[in-house]
Amino acid sequence: MAANSGGRSSDAGGGPIRHIPVLLREVLSALDPAQGKIILDGTFGAGGYTQAILECGANVIALDRDPTAIAGGQAMVAANGGRLSLIQSQFSDLATHAPSEGLDGVVLDIGVSSMQIDEAERGFSFQKNGPLDMRMSASGVSAADVVNRCKVGDLIRIFGFLGEEKQAGRIARAIEKKRAEEPFRTTRDLAGLIEIVTPRKAKDKIHPATRVFQALRVFVNDELGELAKALFAAEQVLKPGGRLVVVTFHSLEDRIVKKYFADRSGRAAGSRHMPMVEDKPAIFDALGKPMIAASEEEAETNPRARSAKLRAGIRTNAAVRSPDMSIFELPDLASLEKMGG
Numbered sequence: 001m002a003a004n005s006g007g008r009s010s011d012a013g014g015g016p017i018r019h020i021p022v023l024l025r026e027v028l029s030a031l032d033p034a035q036g037k038i039i040l041d042g043t044f045g046a047g048g049y050t051q052a053i054l055e056c057g058a059n060v061i062a063l064d065r066d067p068t069a070i071a072g073g074q075a076m077v078a079a080n081g082g083r084l085s086l087i088q089s090q091f092s093d094l095a096t097h098a099p100s101e102g103l104d105g106v107v108l109d110i111g112v113s114s115m116q117i118d119e120a121e122r123g124f125s126f127q128k129n130g131p132l133d134m135r136m137s138a139s140g141v142s143a144a145d146v147v148n149r150c151k152v153g154d155l156i157r158i159f160g161f162l163g164e165e166k167q168a169g170r171i172a173r174a175i176e177k178k179r180a181e182e183p184f185r186t187t188r189d190l191a192g193l194i195e196i197v198t199p200r201k202a203k204d205k206i207h208p209a210t211r212v213f214q215a216l217r218v219f220v221n222d223e224l225g226e227l228a229k230a231l232f233a234a235e236q237v238l239k240p241g242g243r244l245v246v247v248t249f250h251s252l253e254d255r256i257v258k259k260y261f262a263d264r265s266g267r268a269a270g271s272r273h274m275p276m277v278e279d280k281p282a283i284f285d286a287l288g289k290p291m292i293a294a295s296e297e298e299a300e301t302n303p304r305a306r307s308a309k310l311r312a313g314i315r316t317n318a319a320v321r322s323p324d325m326s327i328f329e330l331p332d333l334a335s336l337e338k339m340g341g
Contacts, residue, residue, distance in 0.1 A: 030243060033058035039105040040062070044070075049107055062087070063091050065089065102237055106234040131144070131185065132186055132190055159212050165212055167198045228256055228325055243287065255328075259329075261313050283318045291310065292311075
């Protein structure tokens with residue numbers, strides 16, 4: 001939602017993971033970069049996708065909201081003789097960085113960067129004690145602000161929807177009790193409480209804090225809203241024949257991309273209980289299979305690829321349609337703006 005890196009880890013726990021672009025071969029096949037084309041990589045990260053696209057001969061406009069990623073990419077900018085433009089920006093604003101003639105492709109890799117997880121001071125990982133932060137852009141409302149200031153009901157909705165945490169109520173009420181004594185400041189403060197409230201069972205495959213940390217990260221960075229806005233922005237700036245390629249790592253993200261392509265495909269919607277909705281011109285045509293997952297071989301060599309899903313479409317010459325966030329059925333959660341973000 002979005003973090004910005006070609007090659008992601010969706011594991012909130014983290015740990016040092018070598019940067020390997022996920023589904024790279026499939027991304028390049030769907031994107032079809034070539035000399036003379038202009039591709040926008042909305043999630044630069046360590047530059048895995050961008051470098052591969054450049055090697056295919058295309059020019060790249062790359063975005064990342066993380067100032068650390070922008071600083072780390074300057075050597076790649078210098079090495080490519082003006083063919084790479086690297087800009088600090090949220091990918092929801094990608095339309096403002098596209099040339100007037102439009103783009104030949106947009107690629108988005110949604111998830112949290114392994115580089116961010118590896119830095120304890122960023123506060124993304126419960127396995128690395130550091131400030132309870134999680135802000136990808138290093139500004140705005142932090143995870144500590146959310147945990148210490150949100151109402152219990154809001155915390156329950158955040159943990160329940162964005163983290164799919166079944167013990168959301170129990171954890172939120174324990175947070176309320178604990179923060180009355182002392183505010184949460186570090187990742188260890190929060191993870192330690194969760195471990196006490198919902199101790200790990202022998203059959204559990206993940207740490208008990210995994211889902212809560214995921215939910216906080218997604219909420220703090222408005223990852224689902226960012227993704228939805230980026231899809232509409234890509235629709236505005238892609239040329240007819242341009243490709244939109246999105247790689248997701250979580251069911252919530254994939255659901256948004258799936259709903260977007262279904263809505264923009266021109267197919268009629270309806271059910272046996274509701275009347276059919278009038279067909280609309282297709283803004284995107286299907287590109288290959290509706291969804292591509294990582295091969296068993298890639299999943300074995302790169303654990304981050306196990307949950308990855310790729311969806312892609314080809315822009316038609318149909319007119320841009322007005323953005324309609326209601327198609328994603330996102331929940332009404334607490335407002336970051338009211339918290340000062």
